[in-house]
Amino acid sequence: MTSHPSRHCTVELQALPSRIGQVRRIVSAHLRYWNLDPLIDRAALGVTELLTNVHQHAQPDKLCTVQLEHLLDRLTVSVRDHDPRLPVMEDLGDIAPMATEGRGLAMVAAMSESWGARPDGDRGKVVWFTLPTTAGPVTVPARVPRVAAGEQPAPRFAGVGPEPALDGPRPAHAPARSAVPG
Numbered sequence: 001m002t003s004h005p006s007r008h009c010t011v012e013l014q015a016l017p018s019r020i021g022q023v024r025r026i027v028s029a030h031l032r033y034w035n036l037d038p039l040i041d042r043a044a045l046g047v048t049e050l051l052t053n054v055h056q057h058a059q060p061d062k063l064c065t066v067q068l069e070h071l072l073d074r075l076t077v078s079v080r081d082h083d084p085r086l087p088v089m090e091d092l093g094d095i096a097p098m099a100t101e102g103r104g105l106a107m108v109a110a111m112s113e114s115w116g117a118r119p120d121g122d123r124g125k126v127v128w129f130t131l132p133t134t135a136g137p138v139t140v141p142a143r144v145p146r147v148a149a150g151e152q153p154a155p156r157f158a159g160v161g162p163e164p165a166l167d168g169p170r171p172a173h174a175p176a177r178s179a180v181p182g
Contacts, residue, residue, distance in 0.1 A: 007034055007070040015054035015062040015081070023066055024048055027077070034070055039131050042111045043068075043077055046129050049104040050079040053127070058083040070133065074113075078128035086117045086125055 009030045013019045024044045031040045047066060054064045064081040089105040108115050108129050115129035 007068075009068040011066045013064060013066070015051045015058065015064050017055065020048060020051045020055070023051060027066075027068060030068055031075075036070065036075060036133055039075055039133065042131055043075065046108050046112060046131075047077055047079070049108050050077075050127050050129075053087060053104060054079060054081045054083075057085075057087075059085075073132060073134045075131045075133050076128055077131075078126050080120055080124060080126045082124040084119060084122075084124055086119070087127060 009026070011023055011026055013023060024047060027043050027047050028040045031037065031043060051064070051066070055062055058064070058081045061082055064079055067076075067078045067080070069076045069078075087105055089109065105115075112129035113132050115127075117125055117127045120126050
């Protein structure tokens with residue numbers, strides 16, 4: 001049984017690249033404190049993608065609130081902003097192979113148990129994702145995630161087909177780098 005059945009963390013910020021790195025560090029520190037170390041990478045990736053969307057798309061301002069909520073066996077990460085427009089996940093087939101944007105929500109969908117977006121009255125919207133906190137292998141559920149009334153259902157990441165065969169040796173991969181400092 002969890003000794004702390006409910007844990008919360010709320011951070012208000014302006015979604016600027018320098019602040020996104022700070023929030024990623026705050027999320028990591030809270031998850032370490034809550035003994036949820038296995039979730040750090042996925043939670044940091046997800047919050048980075050959601051905050052990047054606020055930075056790139058939200059109007060009229062970039063003010064937002066990040067909330068972490070750990071309830072028993074689930075971590076919910078949500079980002080609330082003042083833009084009422086709900087996000088739409090791009091069809092991965094429509095994104096150019098070398099494009100540098102358009103895959104963020106697909107990544108959130110792929111690494112989370114469920115995700116979605118809902119209007120926040122006349123105050124904007126909330127985009128969220130959940131991660132299971134119970135021990136066990138990480139799997140992407142085959143079922144459609146539960147969607148509460150008034151929420152936009154979030155399509156699941158369909159995946160990418162097998163790699164095409166390459167003639168000759170494979171090129172060396174460059175190390176992964178974040179577009180967001182910090």
